[in-house]
Amino acid sequence: MTNRQRWILVLAALAAFMTALDTLVVTTALSTIRVDLGASVEQLEWTVNAYNLSFAVLLMTAAALGDRFGRRRLFAAGIGLFVVASAACALAPSVGALIAARAVQGAGAAAVTTLALALVSTAFPPTKRGAALGIFFAVNGIAVAGGPLVGGALTQGLDWEWIFWLNVPIGIALIPLVLARIPESRGPDRHLDLAGLALVSAGVLGLVWGLVRANAAGWDSAEVLGTLLGGAALIAAFVAYELHARAPMLPMRFFRSRAFSAGNAAIFLTVGSLFCAVFFMAQFLQAGLGYGPLDAGLRLLPWTATLFFVAPLAGKLVDRFGERPFLVAGPLLQAAGMGWIALVADAGTGYSQMVPPLIVAGVGVSMSFPAAQNSVVGAVPPEAIGKAAGTNSTMRELGGVLGIALGVAAFAAAGSYASPGAFTDGFVAAMGVTTGLSVLAAACGLALPNRAALHEPAPVVS
Structure with a gap:
C-alpha cells in the first residue's frame, strides 16, 4: 500500500464508520427520546425513516455530483453537512425538529457513504481492490458491533443527545485531513444529467416511501400502492431516458455485464436479509428473552464482530x-445461521444455543460484502467507478428497506408484542424471511461469470 492509498483508505473508512455508527446508536436511544420529547410511536418511527428516506434517495445523486464537481470536495462537504445536522439533532427542542435534522443527516450520510466507496475503489487496482474493500468493511464492522453498545452506554451514562454530539469532533477532525491527504478525482462526464437525477430520485423516493409506510398504512392502501407503482413507473422512465441520454448518469450498458448485474442483485438481497435480522434480533433478546438494551448489544457481538475479523481476510x-465462491457461500452461510436460529428460537431459549448460528451468519455476511462491491466496481471502466459505487450503495439501501418491510409484515401475520411467546412466534416468521432472502442472494451469486471474465469492463456502445 502506498502512503496515498493508506490515507484514502483510513479517511474513507473512518467517515463511513461515523455514519454507520450513527445509524445503529439511535435505535437504542429511541425509548429515552420518546419520553424526553413526548413523541408518539409514529413520530418515533420517523426519526429513523426520515434519515433512511433522504439517504436512499440521494445516493446516486451524490455519486453523480461527485463525478461532476469532484469526489474529494463533495466527500468533505458531506462530512460537514453530517456534522452540522448531528449538532442540530442534539439541540432539537422538539420531535419535529429532530425529524427534520435527521433528514439532513441522511443527505450528508449519502454523500459520505457512496463517495467513500468510490474513493477507495478508484485508489486501488483490481488485483488489490478486494483486500482494500475488506479492510473498509471491517472498519464498518466495528460500527455494527459497537453501535448498540455505544448507544446504550451514552444514553444510560449521559443522555441521548450525546449519541449525536459524538459525531461532531470526529467530523471536524476528518475534514481538513480529507482536503489535505486525498487527491481530487472526477468522472468523465462534464454535463450534469439533471433529468436523470430528477427521475431516479423521485422513483427511489416513491419506492422507499411505499415500503416504509406499507405495514402501517396497509400493503393494499391507496397511499402505498400509489407510491410503489409511481416509483416503479419513474424508475422505468429513468431507464428509458438513460438509454438515449447524451451523457447518462448511469449507462444502461453496464447491466450487460453479469458481474455488474448479478453483484448488485446479490447485495440487494443480502442486505435485505441482514437488515431484517438486525431489526428483530435485538428485539428478540429483549422482548423474547428478557435482556436489557446494553445486555442485548453485548450478546450480539458474536454475530456483529465477525465483520471486523472476517471481511479483511475475505477481501x-x-x-x-x-x-x-464468496458471493454464493456467504449468503448460504447467512441463510444457514438464520434458519438455525428460527429452529431453536423459543421464549425459554438459552443464549448459548444462539451463539453458534450467530457466528455462522456473521461469517457469511462478512464474506459477501467485499465480494459484491468488488464485482460491481470491477465490471466498469475505471472512470465509471463512481457511478458503479453509487448504484451499489442505492441497491444496498433499497434492499435494507425491503427486508425490514417484509420482515415486519411476516412478524405481524404470525405474532405480536403481547407476550414473549407471541413475540417469538412473529420472530420465527421474520427469520424465515431473512433466510429466504439469503438463499435468493446465493442464487444471484451463481450468475457471476468465472474468474477470467469477471473484471472485463462492460462493453462501450458508441
Whole structure:
C-alpha cells in the first residue's frame, strides 16, 4: 500500500464508520427520546425513516455530483453537512425538529457513504481492490458491533443527545485531513444529467416511501400502492431516458455485464436479509428473552464482530480466487445461521444455543460484502467507478428497506408484542424471511461469470 492509498483508505473508512455508527446508536436511544420529547410511536418511527428516506434517495445523486464537481470536495462537504445536522439533532427542542435534522443527516450520510466507496475503489487496482474493500468493511464492522453498545452506554451514562454530539469532533477532525491527504478525482462526464437525477430520485423516493409506510398504512392502501407503482413507473422512465441520454448518469450498458448485474442483485438481497435480522434480533433478546438494551448489544457481538475479523481476510481471498465462491457461500452461510436460529428460537431459549448460528451468519455476511462491491466496481471502466459505487450503495439501501418491510409484515401475520411467546412466534416468521432472502442472494451469486471474465469492463456502445 502506498502512503496515498493508506490515507484514502483510513479517511474513507473512518467517515463511513461515523455514519454507520450513527445509524445503529439511535435505535437504542429511541425509548429515552420518546419520553424526553413526548413523541408518539409514529413520530418515533420517523426519526429513523426520515434519515433512511433522504439517504436512499440521494445516493446516486451524490455519486453523480461527485463525478461532476469532484469526489474529494463533495466527500468533505458531506462530512460537514453530517456534522452540522448531528449538532442540530442534539439541540432539537422538539420531535419535529429532530425529524427534520435527521433528514439532513441522511443527505450528508449519502454523500459520505457512496463517495467513500468510490474513493477507495478508484485508489486501488483490481488485483488489490478486494483486500482494500475488506479492510473498509471491517472498519464498518466495528460500527455494527459497537453501535448498540455505544448507544446504550451514552444514553444510560449521559443522555441521548450525546449519541449525536459524538459525531461532531470526529467530523471536524476528518475534514481538513480529507482536503489535505486525498487527491481530487472526477468522472468523465462534464454535463450534469439533471433529468436523470430528477427521475431516479423521485422513483427511489416513491419506492422507499411505499415500503416504509406499507405495514402501517396497509400493503393494499391507496397511499402505498400509489407510491410503489409511481416509483416503479419513474424508475422505468429513468431507464428509458438513460438509454438515449447524451451523457447518462448511469449507462444502461453496464447491466450487460453479469458481474455488474448479478453483484448488485446479490447485495440487494443480502442486505435485505441482514437488515431484517438486525431489526428483530435485538428485539428478540429483549422482548423474547428478557435482556436489557446494553445486555442485548453485548450478546450480539458474536454475530456483529465477525465483520471486523472476517471481511479483511475475505477481501484478500476474493482477489485471489474471484468473487463468485464468496458471493454464493456467504449468503448460504447467512441463510444457514438464520434458519438455525428460527429452529431453536423459543421464549425459554438459552443464549448459548444462539451463539453458534450467530457466528455462522456473521461469517457469511462478512464474506459477501467485499465480494459484491468488488464485482460491481470491477465490471466498469475505471472512470465509471463512481457511478458503479453509487448504484451499489442505492441497491444496498433499497434492499435494507425491503427486508425490514417484509420482515415486519411476516412478524405481524404470525405474532405480536403481547407476550414473549407471541413475540417469538412473529420472530420465527421474520427469520424465515431473512433466510429466504439469503438463499435468493446465493442464487444471484451463481450468475457471476468465472474468474477470467469477471473484471472485463462492460462493453462501450458508441
